[in-house]
Amino acid sequence: MSDAMTTAPAFDTTKTLTEEATGRTGLARILLGRDAIMIYLVLAFILYASLTIPRFATPVTVGFLLLDVVPVLLIAMPMTLVIITGEIDLSVASIAGLTSALMGVLWADGLDIALVLIIGLLAGMLAGAFNGFLVAVVGLPSLAVTIGTLALFRGLALVVIGDNAVANFPPGLTTFFTSKLGATGIPTVMIGVVVVALFFGVLLHFTPFGRGLYALGFSKEAARFVGIKVARSKFWLYVGTGTISALAGIFWTLRYSSARSDNASGLELTVIAAVLLGGVSIFGGKGSIPGVLAGVMLIGTINFSLRLTRVSDVILIIVTGTLLIVSVVGPSIFGAIQQWRHDRRVRKALPTLP
Amino acid sequence: MQSLRPLARRGKATRRVTSVAAIAAALALLAACSSGGDSDETSGSGGGGGEDLTITFIPKQLNNPYTDVVLGGGEEGATAAGFADTQVVGPLEASASSQVSFINAETQAGTNVIVIAANDPDAVGPALEEARTAGAKIVAFDSDTNPKYRDVFISQVVAKEVALIQTKLISEQIGGAGEIAILSATANATNQNEWIKFMEEDLAANYPDITLVAKVYGDDDDTKSFQEAQGLLQAYPNLKGIISPTTVGIAAAGRYLSTSEYKGKVALTGLGLPNEMRPFVKDGTVTAFALWDPAQLGYVAAFAGKALADGTITGAEGDTFEAGDLGERTVGPDGIVIVGPPTVFTADNIDEYDF
Numbered sequence: 001m002s003d004a005m006t007t008a009p010a011f012d013t014t015k016t017l018t019e020e021a022t023g024r025t026g027l028a029r030i031l032l033g034r035d036a037i038m039i040y041l042v043l044a045f046i047l048y049a050s051l052t053i054p055r056f057a058t059p060v061t062v063g064f065l066l067l068d069v070v071p072v073l074l075i076a077m078p079m080t081l082v083i084i085t086g087e088i089d090l091s092v093a094s095i096a097g098l099t100s101a102l103m104g105v106l107w108a109d110g111l112d113i114a115l116v117l118i119i120g121l122l123a124g125m126l127a128g129a130f131n132g133f134l135v136a137v138v139g140l141p142s143l144a145v146t147i148g149t150l151a152l153f154r155g156l157a158l159v160v161i162g163d164n165a166v167a168n169f170p171p172g173l174t175t176f177f178t179s180k181l182g183a184t185g186i187p188t189v190m191i192g193v194v195v196v197a198l199f200f201g202v203l204l205h206f207t208p209f210g211r212g213l214y215a216l217g218f219s220k221e222a223a224r225f226v227g228i229k230v231a232r233s234k235f236w237l238y239v240g241t242g243t244i245s246a247l248a249g250i251f252w253t254l255r256y257s258s259a260r261s262d263n264a265s266g267l268e269l270t271v272i273a274a275v276l277l278g279g280v281s282i283f284g285g286k287g288s289i290p291g292v293l294a295g296v297m298l299i300g301t302i303n304f305s306l307r308l309t310r311v312s313d314v315i316l317i318i319v320t321g322t323l324l325i326v327s328v329v330g331p332s333i334f335g336a337i338q339q340w341r342h343d344r345r346v347r348k349a350l351p352t353l354p
Numbered sequence: 355m356q357s358l359r360p361l362a363r364r365g366k367a368t369r370r371v372t373s374v375a376a377i378a379a380a381l382a383l384l385a386a387c388s389s390g391g392d393s394d395e396t397s398g399s400g401g402g403g404g405e406d407l408t409i410t411f412i413p414k415q416l417n418n419p420y421t422d423v424v425l426g427g428g429e430e431g432a433t434a435a436g437f438a439d440t441q442v443v444g445p446l447e448a449s450a451s452s453q454v455s456f457i458n459a460e461t462q463a464g465t466n467v468i469v470i471a472a473n474d475p476d477a478v479g480p481a482l483e484e485a486r487t488a489g490a491k492i493v494a495f496d497s498d499t500n501p502k503y504r505d506v507f508i509s510q511v512v513a514k515e516v517a518l519i520q521t522k523l524i525s526e527q528i529g530g531a532g533e534i535a536i537l538s539a540t541a542n543a544t545n546q547n548e549w550i551k552f553m554e555e556d557l558a559a560n561y562p563d564i565t566l567v568a569k570v571y572g573d574d575d576d577t578k579s580f581q582e583a584q585g586l587l588q589a590y591p592n593l594k595g596i597i598s599p600t601t602v603g604i605a606a607a608g609r610y611l612s613t614s615e616y617k618g619k620v621a622l623t624g625l626g627l628p629n630e631m632r633p634f635v636k637d638g639t640v641t642a643f644a645l646w647d648p649a650q651l652g653y654v655a656a657f658a659g660k661a662l663a664d665g666t667i668t669g670a671e672g673d674t675f676e677a678g679d680l681g682e683r684t685v686g687p688d689g690i691v692i693v694g695p696p697t698v699f700t701a702d703n704i705d706e707y708d709f
Contacts, residue, residue: 163541164542165477167475167500255480256474256477260542263450265449303455304459307456310459312443
């Protein structure tokens with residue numbers, strides 16, 4: 001590249017501009033983008049499963065499947081924003097566990113259920129703010145901070161509730177959390193999930209704050225120069241993941257009507273896997289909410305259909321892992337090959353080199 | 355420079371196509387897996403109703419040596435009892451809510467009998483209720499669910515007997531006095547906590563010179579149990595004995611003790627599998643430990659499931675059913691069926707058992 005620059009001193013910049021416009025625009029860009037491809041894949045898989053797996057194409061599937069993916073769907077939304085800024089939050093599942101433990105203890109102590117839910121949410125918000133403070137204000141690497149709080153919050157959950165499990169939540173509330181919208185089979189809680197997804201989707205794609213996150217992910221320095229408040233943005237993102245994790249914890253507790261310290265353990269990896277599969281770059285600066293939604297649904301549907309055909313969980317994690325590796329490494333490898341072929345073509349195209 | 359741009363752009367497009375191809379390839383691999391499972395599933399379950407009864411075992415987790423023996427007995431029992439199709443599904447991690455999606459899948463499959471060892475007595479409740487509404491009979495085994503969610507519970511032995519035999523063994527081995535600790539499975543396991551409760555009561559009432567200094571949890575994970583055993587001996591230098599009422603815990607603790615300076619000095623007992631514990635009994639790390647024959651548990655559970663599905667029993671107290679070679683079993687209070695008394699294994703008799 002640099003050789004090309006030095007041997008071609010006379011630049012025709014106008015020409016470059018006209019060629020810039022040859023990229024896909026409008027409808028084609030949306031219909032052929034990576035997000036769209038992920039969505040096609042999900043639809044293709046659902047179609048395949050409906051045709052080949054007995055009992056898959058029933059309203060029951062919709063209910064069970066969606067209820068299974070709700071916590072992942074919820075946490076994946078703010079997680080997408082965090083990863084786009086080039087950071088990570090590994091403590092999400094522990095925050096959900098802590099919320100669950102707190103809910104159990106407070107409810108067992110006889111607090112009003114509304115108050116229990118509010119305190120649970122606030123606890124998640126605080127936990128997120130603690131992460132945010134360490135990452136954004138103190139400036140520590142998020143990987144280290146959240147590995148620490150992953151253990152810390154889970155430990156606190158154990159301190160709060162110990163080896164007990166609280167199960168006697170109000171039956172009205174627990175049945176609400178597993179109830180379906182009429183005959184559609186869609187769980188009622190999906191309304192809340194849609195609201196959360198819309199909120200983060202609009203925040204990321206249609207607000208200056210959200211667009212700034214991409215800039216932040218590409219280059220922190222550059223983002224600061226163009227006037228993006230780096231520390232403040234990051235702080236609020238962690239408050240966001242904390243709050244939504246608490247929401248997922250509340251859902252988890254009431255769906256399984258069991259508050260205990262080990263609820264949602266290991267969920268952070270499922271969430272991150274789904275987010276990466278959904279096309280978000282782990283290095284930051286790339287990704288979208290629709291893509292992530294498709295990623296979550298793809299992993300969820302695959303898990304569900306494998307379980308329905310009673311394929312062992314061993315195979316299931318191998319498949320999920322393979323899928324993730326292929327989706328992350330695949331494009332990089334082909335990118336490298338393209339680069340190599342491109343370089344070779346460039347070398348051939350420049351016979352005037354001394 | 356300008357002449358290079360289109361080349362780069364074309365590269366990007368090809369890259370996108372190839373990445374799609376890659377994901378599609380992964381999906382194809384997946385399709386192969388799922389259709390494989392599919393074919394042997396359809397060959398098994400015919401209609402679901404009438405004579406073709408189906409049974410599915412959902413253990414606490416897969417790939418646990420103890421569970422494998424229970425399930426072995428269960429599959430044998432299911433065939434003997436006349437089930438047309440037997441399945442074993444379950445999570446890899448023994449966490450509270452991991453079993454729910456498996457129960458849901460069985461509900462959808464229209465399985466007639468679900469045999470489950472609950473990781474949490476309540477978390478599986480709503481899913482089991484849904485399964486029952488769809489017509490399934492629920493047999494809990496090994497670790498009970500909340501009684502309102504199941505028809506019968508197949509218990510190894512009376513929980514109290516299991517606890518008392520372990521306190522008796524440890525007392526014999528440490529000379530009736532000193533500090534002991536308990537290395538358990540997960541902090542929420544129903545059966546573990548029940549035994550520990552009885553052990554604590556028994557120690558307080560009958561062994562005043564024995565102090566229980568710690569209860570630690572190895573989560574039925576080999577490495578974690580090993581580390582917890584190691585930690586116990588560092589934290590309590592005067593420790594004279596460890597009770598581990600879980601097969602994973604006792605094997606891990608045995609492995610640690612046998613290679614440490616504490617071998618033969620710190621007593622170890624609890625519930626273990628003869629095949630896993632044989633080397634530690636032979637090398638003097640462990641003198642005696644207890645267990646029932648786990649295969650019988652699965653065996654009786656399968657027959658109880660058959661009796662429920664046939665309608666010969668309802669799970670009410672006083673109901674009786676034939677459990678194949680093991681003879682008649684009676685449903686006790688709270689729908690509990692007892693399999694039999696525990697066995698004590700020592701260097702003298704361990705070679706007679708193979709599980």
